[in-house]
Structure formats: C-alpha cells, structure tokens
Amino acid sequence: MSHVLDYYNHLHTIPELGFEEVKTSKFIAEKLAEFGYTNIQTGVGGTTGVVATMDSGEPGPTVLLRADMDCLAHNIDGEVVLRHTCGHDGHSSMLLATAEEVIKYYPVSSGKLIFLFQPAEELGTGAHAIADAGVLEGVEYAFGAHVRPIEEASNGQAVAAIYYASSATIQATFTGVTSHAARPHLGVNALDAAVLAINAVNTIHLRPTESYSVKATQFHADSGVTNSIPGKAFVTWDLRAQLNPTMKELHEKVITAITNAGQANGCTVEYDDSKMLTAAEHNEECIDLLKEAISEVLGDENMVPEVITPGGEDFWVYTNRYPNLKAGFFGLGCDLKPGLHHPDMSFDTSALENGVKIYLTVLKNLGMID
Structure with a gap:
C-alpha cells in the first residue's frame, strides 16, 4: 500500500483557490524533495505549479502525468467557504503517491517521466499558464484522471476515457x-x-x-x-x-x-x-494503455464503458496547444455523491489506491519502469 491516504488527509484540510495554492504546492514540493527528486521546479510560469522530472538518460518516451490542485468556493449561509468538492486533493494525492512509488521501488529505466501538479483548473486558465511556460515541450504522452460520480462508476471501477465537452x-x-x-x-x-x-x-x-x-x-x-x-x-x-x-x-x-x-x-x-x-480528443493508443491497466488492476468486469459528459476539463488545452501530443484521461470510480461541485460532496477515499496502481501499470506497459 502507498501513502496516498496520508497525503489526501493533509491536502483535504488546506483547500486553496486557483493560482493561490501556496500551502498545497509547498507541501507537494517538500514531499517530492523528501522522496529524493532533485529536479523540482516550483512557481512554474509564475504560478503555483510544481513539476518534478526523472530522466533515465536512456532512449524512450517522454511521459507526463498531471494532477490539478485547486478547490472551489461555496456560499454557505452567507459565508464563503473553501472546500475540495471536485476531488483535486485526491488527484494530487494519487500523483504524489505515484511519484513516491516510482522513485522508491520502480526507477525509470528508459525515457523521461514528468510529474505535473497544475494550478487553477477550475478557472480554466491553469493549463494555459503551464503550456505557456513550455512544460509540454517534447512530451509524447500525457495522462490525467478525475474521480467520478457514483452514477458513472462505483468504487472498484474505472473508466478508460472520459469524453469531456x-x-x-x-x-x-x-x-x-x-x-x-x-x-x-x-x-x-x-x-x-x-x-x-x-x-x-x-x-x-x-x-x-x-x-x-x-x-x-x-x-x-x-x-x-x-x-x-x-x-x-x-x-x-x-x-x-x-x-x-x-x-x-x-x-x-x-x-x-x-x-x-x-x-x-x-x-x-x-x-x-x-x-x-477544449473538448476531449483522446488518443487511441492511450485509451488502449488505460484499458489494459484498468483490466490488470481491477479486472475486465470493472471497466466501465467510455463516458460522455457535458462537463469541461482544462487538461485538453494541452492537446489543443500540442496537436501531436498523445493524451489519455481516465475516470476513477469511488462512490462519489451527491455530485461533483456539491458543497457536501464526499467519496470513498480507499479508491485512491486504485488510481496509483493504474498510473504505475501504464508506466510499466510503456516500458518506462520495471
């Protein structure tokens, strides 16, 4: 088991709005350094973005894994309250735990691996700022994830492709x-x-x-x-x-x-x-990689058919800015209810471990880690 729940339990207590994720990015950068990463960038593009890179020095693909960090503001009884009601604390926790597992147990044997902790997804401008900073230059594959409402996927299930509008x-x-x-x-x-x-x-x-x-x-x-x-x-x-x-x-x-x-x-x-x-533009190779990973981690019976949603996701700004980028985005079932962006949103945090395993399996099947 990874330490994903430890990271979630902390990040959940420090919700911060887009481009204001100061405590969040500080915690993530400190943990990455503690794990042993030496190539860490903070304040990426003048934002709160954090990037950690592991370069094997050997031929292979450049792969980027991305998580968002910001929370939402709710007006509750006349008071503005900050809460993680879209699951970005879970996304960052999964990616942070994946980074820890990689450096401790699965050293990158080929290519270059980039971990991106992106600000301001809810503002719709975070991905633009990161792209402007050149983080995506030379990246061949990019993967992201989002927790899903219970109507789409239950705990123990996953969706290989979310077709955002x-x-x-x-x-x-x-x-x-x-x-x-x-x-x-x-x-x-x-x-x-x-x-x-x-x-x-x-x-x-x-x-x-x-x-x-x-x-x-x-x-x-x-x-x-x-x-x-x-x-x-x-x-x-x-x-x-x-x-x-x-x-x-x-x-x-x-x-x-x-x-x-x-x-x-x-x-x-x-x-x-x-x-x-931008609307989602999934790469078929990435969909196959995610399907294979979900099948290995959760079994074929727990792979939910591809989901079409009217929701938006700024991850797809990257494919719009870099048309040759191969991108995939999976949905994680976690019994999330009553719904995303609801002030009382909650989900089964035990599902986060599945997200870590799916990320690691994708990297293994790409031949980057053993």
Missing part, C-alpha cells in the same frame, strides 16, 4: 447612462440591454443533431437606489458543446447576439471570453 464562459458588461427613474429619456438603461441580450442568446439554434447548450448564469444590475436607471449591467453566460467545431459556431453567434442587443439599446458592450476549455 468544450466549455466556455462569456462575461459581458453593458454600459449605458444612469438617470433618474422619473426621467428615463435622459438615460440609457443597461438592465434593459442585458435582458434583451439574454433573450437574443436564447433564440440561438444550431443543428439538433449536435450536443450543445448556452444559458445565462449570472446577472447584476444595481445603481444603488430603487429610483435610478442603472448605467451598468453584467451578465455571465455558460456555453457547452460536445465537439470543438460546434463550440466555435456557438461562441461566434453568442458574441454577435449580445453585441447587437446591447447596441440596439444604445449601450456599449465589452466582454471577457478568455475562459475556453
């Missing part, structure tokens, strides 16, 4: 002119423009054979008093599409709709659409 966030600011509510003709009502934009977006229709959705998730407009027309309004939209070309079309139409709606009401419109996650 493309997801995007558009945050628009509508700027009009504030005026007294008794003299609306002297102002430009940003709230009206925002409402018109929401309705305009709701009229967007793409081919019904393609899976997609778009909906407003936040709306703020308040001049500070009840008898004043607001001069600013803020709306956030969430976009989802199972295929990357569908997302491109949806994104363009949403931008057109909100821009035209705002201008029709006399408002200027500015928007931030920097949060864009």
Whole structure:
C-alpha cells in the first residue's frame, strides 16, 4: 500500500483557490524533495505549479502525468467557504503517491517521466499558464484522471476515457447612462440591454443533431437606489458543446447576439471570453494503455464503458496547444455523491489506491519502469 491516504488527509484540510495554492504546492514540493527528486521546479510560469522530472538518460518516451490542485468556493449561509468538492486533493494525492512509488521501488529505466501538479483548473486558465511556460515541450504522452460520480462508476471501477465537452464562459458588461427613474429619456438603461441580450442568446439554434447548450448564469444590475436607471449591467453566460467545431459556431453567434442587443439599446458592450476549455480528443493508443491497466488492476468486469459528459476539463488545452501530443484521461470510480461541485460532496477515499496502481501499470506497459 502507498501513502496516498496520508497525503489526501493533509491536502483535504488546506483547500486553496486557483493560482493561490501556496500551502498545497509547498507541501507537494517538500514531499517530492523528501522522496529524493532533485529536479523540482516550483512557481512554474509564475504560478503555483510544481513539476518534478526523472530522466533515465536512456532512449524512450517522454511521459507526463498531471494532477490539478485547486478547490472551489461555496456560499454557505452567507459565508464563503473553501472546500475540495471536485476531488483535486485526491488527484494530487494519487500523483504524489505515484511519484513516491516510482522513485522508491520502480526507477525509470528508459525515457523521461514528468510529474505535473497544475494550478487553477477550475478557472480554466491553469493549463494555459503551464503550456505557456513550455512544460509540454517534447512530451509524447500525457495522462490525467478525475474521480467520478457514483452514477458513472462505483468504487472498484474505472473508466478508460472520459469524453469531456468544450466549455466556455462569456462575461459581458453593458454600459449605458444612469438617470433618474422619473426621467428615463435622459438615460440609457443597461438592465434593459442585458435582458434583451439574454433573450437574443436564447433564440440561438444550431443543428439538433449536435450536443450543445448556452444559458445565462449570472446577472447584476444595481445603481444603488430603487429610483435610478442603472448605467451598468453584467451578465455571465455558460456555453457547452460536445465537439470543438460546434463550440466555435456557438461562441461566434453568442458574441454577435449580445453585441447587437446591447447596441440596439444604445449601450456599449465589452466582454471577457478568455475562459475556453477544449473538448476531449483522446488518443487511441492511450485509451488502449488505460484499458489494459484498468483490466490488470481491477479486472475486465470493472471497466466501465467510455463516458460522455457535458462537463469541461482544462487538461485538453494541452492537446489543443500540442496537436501531436498523445493524451489519455481516465475516470476513477469511488462512490462519489451527491455530485461533483456539491458543497457536501464526499467519496470513498480507499479508491485512491486504485488510481496509483493504474498510473504505475501504464508506466510499466510503456516500458518506462520495471
């Protein structure tokens, strides 16, 4: 047995938001050094990212294993509470335990092995920052994992491929002119423009054979008093599409709709659409490697068919930035309930040991460790 539960029990108590994982990354870097890794990078790309590398010096593939580190913020009874309700503490624990097992018992005999602890997955910008730092240069294979809801996989099961959708966030600011509510003709009502934009977006229709959705998730407009027309309004939209070309079309139409709606009401419109996650593009060789590993660790009967989900995952930014990268991403069954991102999310932590074994088996089958 590895020490994965020890690491989880600690990381679970120090939840930190994206790009603020200071205590988390410090703990991980200290443990990697304690294990015996000498090639450790911290503050990767000016972030809290941590990278540890083991180079055999012998010919072979360059393989990257990646885990995310950040938590979520929940508004509970009027108080903002930080909690690990997406399982990233479990992901980091699995990867940390895998790194320990490798250096202690399975020295890398060929190629180069990279352990990446990535910040800010929930923000959708962590993978971009890591890619910008050049961590993926020369990497041939990349693998990641995510704990799964009980509806998809139970404890003792695993999924060889999770087909995440493309997801995007558009945050628009509508700027009009504030005026007294008794003299609306002297102002430009940003709230009206925002409402018109929401309705305009709701009229967007793409081919019904393609899976997609778009909906407003936040709306703020308040001049500070009840008898004043607001001069600013803020709306956030969430976009989802199972295929990357569908997302491109949806994104363009949403931008057109909100821009035209705002201008029709006399408002200027500015928007931030920097949060864009690519749909999953699994490599068939990686799927086969993960299927083989799951079969060896858990048995064929506990391999769940590939899962299609409307959820997003910024791991796939890497394949978008590096089209020749061979990537695989497995789902770990762990009796997770009532659901990801729920403030009371919990799972059977004994499943984390299975994740460590699956990672190690993939490395063995790639010929990197004995």
